[in-house]
Amino acid sequence: MKLKREISIKSPRLRAIRNNLREILYLEWDKRSRAIIHAKSDLLDIKPFQEEKFDELQEKLGENDIIIMPSIIVCGWCHHRDKDAIYNPSNRQWFCPDCYNEHKEEILNAESYIY
Numbered sequence: 001m002k003l004k005r006e007i008s009i010k011s012p013r014l015r016a017i018r019n020n021l022r023e024i025l026y027l028e029w030d031k032r033s034r035a036i037i038h039a040k041s042d043l044l045d046i047k048p049f050q051e052e053k054f055d056e057l058q059e060k061l062g063e064n065d066i067i068i069m070p071s072i073i074v075c076g077w078c079h080h081r082d083k084d085a086i087y088n089p090s091n092r093q094w095f096c097p098d099c100y101n102e103h104k105e106e107i108l109n110a111e112s113y114i115y
């Protein structure tokens with residue numbers, strides 16, 4: 001997407017559906033993140049230290065973060081999951097209207113870390 005876009009849902013029922021879908025996706029993302037962090041933690045107890053495996057898990061954790069950060073599931077600033085969203089094309093992230101309006105200058109000047 002190359003243009004700023006705002007998605008606003010007025011219907012309370014549709015908002016509830018949106019919020020529930022976001023929650024389901026977020027919980028799956030969180031479960032995966034926790035599993036990777038747990039696996040990394042387990043590696044710290046093994047001697048000799050398995051650096052290659054640890055780095056592999058670290059990379060996997062980064063890849064998992066890249067899934068959620070540009071998504072509409074969470075606000076790129078406050079990480080709330082229950083608000084309308086505005087897409088900022090300059091850094092390719094979604095923000096809730098409150099954060100977008102309050103931090104507009106920083107958001108518009110932010111660089112994308114997503115390639």
Ligand SMILES: [Zn+2]
Binds near residue numbers: 075076077096098099
């Ligand atoms: Zn926000």
